Amino acid sequence: MTYCVGLLLDSGLVFMSDTRTNAGVDNISTYRKMQSWCVPGERFITLMTAGNLATTQSVVSLLEERSKAESDRNPSILEQPSMFRVAQLVGNTLREIIETQSGEGQKADATFSATMILGGQIAPGPMRLFLIYPEGNFIEASEDTPFLQIGETKYGRPILLRGFDPKMTFAEAIKLLLVSFDSTLKANLSVGLPFDLQVYEKDSHEIGYRNRIELDDAYYHAVSDGWGEALREAFKRIPPYEMKE
Template sequence: MTYCVAIKLETGLVFLSDTRTNAGMDNIAKYKKMFSWEVPGERCITMMTSGNLSITQAVISLLQENIDHPENGLETILTAPSMFKIAELVGDAMQVVQARYAQGMAQSGESTLSSIIVGGQRIGGAQRLFHVYSAGNFIEATDETPYFQIGEHKYGKPILDRVITPQTPLDVSVTAALLSMDSTLRSNLSVGMPLDLSVIETDKFIFSQNRRIEDLDPDFQKLSDGWSAALRKAFDEMLHLSI
């Protein structure tokens, strides 16, 4: 399984994903689920994947293949004129891969359900964030729904609902995303370290953060321990209230 969260703010975009995938408790592996492209000063794009690993890997590989070996006139995510068009290209690639493999996989009883979050900004346009589904259709984040989650989202949702608005500062949102991930890590063994973090500041067109957080990372461990202590303290205080 997996957990990925992306947040759209007035000041930028935050992306966070885990790296665990499993086909049973005795078959656990790590796979990168976050992919980034950068043309400094022109565009930054991040994608995160969830669902059938072979499908999402094929979609990302197809998008990269088109970048590396473009046919005459072929539009790619690095030449598309807008983030909306980039989302369409991701949806088109999803349709191609699903059409190629879905029937054969269905005959063997394997689901091809997959999701891809894609976000970023191109010069001359606003930052945008999309959630692409298995059929290739997609929705866009709004002020009313400023974040997307895919995978095991239920454990990390409460803190996001309480903290995140479009006006939330970028550093606060990074902390909220990390605590959302920490809650998921503690409650679901199908989500695991290391983590990948990507941050794009509005109108900067370069990643301000694009890094991996390894297991036992001291800063993440300190954040996790502090959150646990804060929750225990809050619970103790609730014991003095009566209903």
């Protein structure tokens, strides 16, 4: 499993992904699930992936190769004129990979499915945030649904629904994400530290703040412990139920 969240704030985008991959509980590894591309002053794009690792790595490799080899620069993620076109490119690449892997040779019990979150900004367009399905189609975050989740989405959703505010600062947004990730970690073994973090500031068109939150990150542990404590305090403040017969 995996847990990735993309937030659409008024002031920019915040992305967080875990790094645990597993094939059964006895075969776990750490892989980066977040990839960013930047042409300073022109575009910044981040892609997060959930699902079959072979599929998501193939998609990223193909997008990477297409963006790097001069002779094969079309269609390239760095040449698309808009985020919508990038989403189409990623969606088509994803569908292509899944079709190729599903179509031939030995069959696997597992599916080759994958889901992705894509966000960024290409000048002169606005910031956009998409969720791309295995079928290659996609939906976009909006004012009404200002955050997107993929992977193990349920445990961490209530606090996002309750705590998200499009006007929050990046520091607050990161705190919110860590609480959401912590709730997920506590309930699902297949989501694990370290977490990758990427912030994009609106209209900057450059790589913003990024960090990897490691297993021994002091702030993460302060959030995890502090949140348990804060929740119990919050719970105490709700008046008790009255058992009227």
